[in-house]
Amino acid sequence: MPTIPINPIIPGFAPDPSLVRVESDYFLVNSTFHLFPGLPIYTSKDLVHWEHIGNALHRQSQMSLEHSSTKINPDLLATGGLFAPTIRYHNETFYIVCTNIIHKPDIPGRAENFVISTKDIWAGEWSDPVYFDHDGIDPSLFFDDDGKVYLQGSHTVRPRVTEINLFEIDLTTGKRLSEEKNIWGGTGGKFPEGPHIYKRDGWYYVLIAEGGTHEGHMITTARSKDIWGPYEPCPSNPILTAAGTREYIQYVGHCEAFTDPEGNSWGVCLGVRMEKGGRYIMGRETFLTSGEWEEGEWPAFDTVKMDPKGVVAAQGDGKPRLSARPGVDFLHIRNPELSNYSSLGTDRAVTITSVSSDLSHPNESPSFIGKRMRYLDGTSSVTIVSPPEGSRVTAGLVVYKDEHRYLRIFLDTSESRIGFELVNGYQKLSKSNTQSVEKVTEYHLTIDHTEKEFRLSYSAGEGSKTTLAVIDTLEMTDPDFVGPVIGAFAVDQGHAVKVEFRNLEIS
Structure with missing residues (x-):
């Protein structure tokens, strides 16, 4: 054998x-x-x-x-x-x-x-x-x-x-x-x-x-x-x-x-x-x-x-x-508007045009691009270039399964805050928190994951790394059909905003 x-x-x-x-x-x-x-x-x-x-x-x-x-x-x-x-x-x-x-x-x-x-x-x-x-x-x-x-x-x-x-x-x-x-x-x-x-x-x-x-x-x-x-x-x-x-x-x-x-x-x-x-x-x-x-x-x-x-x-x-092969492993949700995504010359950099549909929508396609999570232990991260002054957009990094279950860390430009959100409709779980951050040109978001936990962290500009939340992976474990996909997303409040993501790494 x-x-x-x-x-x-x-x-x-x-x-x-x-x-x-x-x-x-x-x-x-x-x-x-x-x-x-x-x-x-x-x-x-x-x-x-x-x-x-x-x-x-x-x-x-x-x-x-x-x-x-x-x-x-x-x-x-x-x-x-x-x-x-x-x-x-x-x-x-x-x-x-x-x-x-x-x-x-x-x-x-x-x-x-x-x-x-x-x-x-x-x-x-x-x-x-x-x-x-x-x-x-x-x-x-x-x-x-x-x-x-x-x-x-x-x-x-x-x-x-x-x-x-x-x-x-x-x-x-x-x-x-x-x-x-x-x-x-x-x-x-x-x-x-x-x-x-x-x-x-x-x-x-x-x-x-x-x-x-x-x-x-x-x-x-x-x-x-x-x-x-x-x-x-x-x-x-x-x-x-x-x-x-x-x-x-x-x-x-x-x-x-x-x-x-x-x-x-x-x-x-x-x-x-x-x-x-x-x-x-x-x-x-x-x-x-x-x-x-x-x-x-x-x-x-x-x-x-x-x-x-x-x-x-x-x-x-x-x-x-x-x-x-280059590009074939990127994923979107349902029927994406592909013109909302433009490569910056490498698969680690992309500009996403935000839409008003969030990840919780059951039928529409939120602005999201990601890949399957391939490793039990790994780190996924991205750098967000600060959107234009006056933009009202929420953008960040998310572990996504479906409209009922996702875990994300994000920049909210309307209030200059970094936040996290856990949603699990099956378990009837909802957790969130935000922190004020100074306005800088770049924000670095990270999700470290092991078999037992997700650790969500950020740094603003050259600032030190701050852990925003630690989530037990049981809170994203359910009897379902799908598996975790990690990627970048952008959602607006009615005005499309081009958000530049750099150094997108998905493990």
């Missing part, structure tokens, strides 16, 4: 992974929900070093994310937008099927399912979406030997009840070519979802996630000689889970099975790094685990671990394990 790479392979906000291997190259995609651009594409040749090469939803004309607000349920924060993509390759074409969940007052939680494609994944140009009829989420594709293409997905039977359905599809038009049929309901765990069909040794195997995406998350499987079933469940289900264990990696699920060029079996899945106190500040990340899938047998996966023995020495080549 080959060495398992250091986990997570895609750290930070990287849930619902799907992976396809094309010869010696691996390509992986994740959910992005309410953020633009959406559906990041990562690639690797060794499962160790990964590069973010583009985003499948990269043009605003492809799709609107206006109605991707977050609903607060008693046991979950459910964000709309882009759910659980699947990536596949067939006849020299890459396909991604995905769901855009739309939250409107009159149509809560409507699922719009679509497929996009590209002939050249390296160019980063994907087609406009072709929509198809599927009342549910987590669509996946299976290309059979006879040329037929099947769509399998998590079908909504009634609110909060799902099952795995299948139908034949024409990917060019999105038209159904067969009736939709239920093929499996799982083993009894709630929310059967995330299905993938694989064909091996004359068997059709369906791998699914069930039990919910948090405490009870697990991977189960069933197989049939006929793609339409009936499907026989594996006697060893679940074949992957961390439920009921004390493993550091918890909530393991949503797995994609694949083999490397040498024939070794692997699983790529989501999980969270959970500290003993219940903190999992990074949210759902992408992990890798080894497995076995012998001829005619059931698949099996090893327990997901962070750092297996000997891996650090084996991979100590000094190369970054996650990199990105």
Whole structure:
């Protein structure tokens, strides 16, 4: 068995992974929900070093994310937008099927399912979406030997009840070519979802996630000689889970099975790094685990671990394990007005034109540009050049999850004050404080973070560094879909203001 790479392979906000291997190259995609651009594409040749090469939803004309607000349920924060993509390759074409969940007052939680494609994944140009009829989420594709293409997905039977359905599809038009049929309901765990069909040794195997995406998350499987079933469940289900264990990696699920060029079996899945106190500040990340899938047998996966023995020495080549092409890893909220952002010649400097919509707005796009938080321990910082005299704008640095939850440190030019604000609508938390500062030409804002705390600090001009607040990361840890994104923002009181940010560093 080959060495398992250091986990997570895609750290930070990287849930619902799907992976396809094309010869010696691996390509992986994740959910992005309410953020633009959406559906990041990562690639690797060794499962160790990964590069973010583009985003499948990269043009605003492809799709609107206006109605991707977050609903607060008693046991979950459910964000709309882009759910659980699947990536596949067939006849020299890459396909991604995905769901855009739309939250409107009159149509809560409507699922719009679509497929996009590209002939050249390296160019980063994907087609406009072709929509198809599927009342549910987590669509996946299976290309059979006879040329037929099947769509399998998590079908909504009634609110909060799902099952795995299948139908034949024409990917060019999105038209159904067969009736939709239920093929499996799982083993009894709630929310059967995330299905993938694989064909091996004359068997059709369906791998699914069930039990919910948090405490009870697990991977189960069933197989049939006929793609339409009936499907026989594996006697060893679940074949992957961390439920009921004390493993550091918890909530393991949503797995994609694949083999490397040498024939070794692997699983790529989501999980969270959970500290003993219940903190999992990074949210759902992408992990890798080894497995076995012998001829005619059931698949099996090893327990997901962070750092297996000997891996650090084996991979100590000094190369970054996650990199990105210039600019592709920047994120905005929902449907940004891209003309409000102008680069100053480097990705560490940007001018943002403020808008009146704040981070708390459920549908509009506040002026924000940021990146996924990639490290448990790190420092993010920015320098704000003092806006013109008389400007009334609030600008700063924020740890953002959605309109209900963010933690920020900011300059308020209307009162010449530095402040912080914690908002967590799920926990019904609200904290804030401000301090007067002298007017200077530059203000330096910093957010230091560890697994247990956020430390918000500032300095004015050449002044000394002052800690404004220390926040327990539990106050930003919730049962949700998303992960933390850190970036710069600017909000005004009705008059657009150009705010210059320099030395933007996001860890």
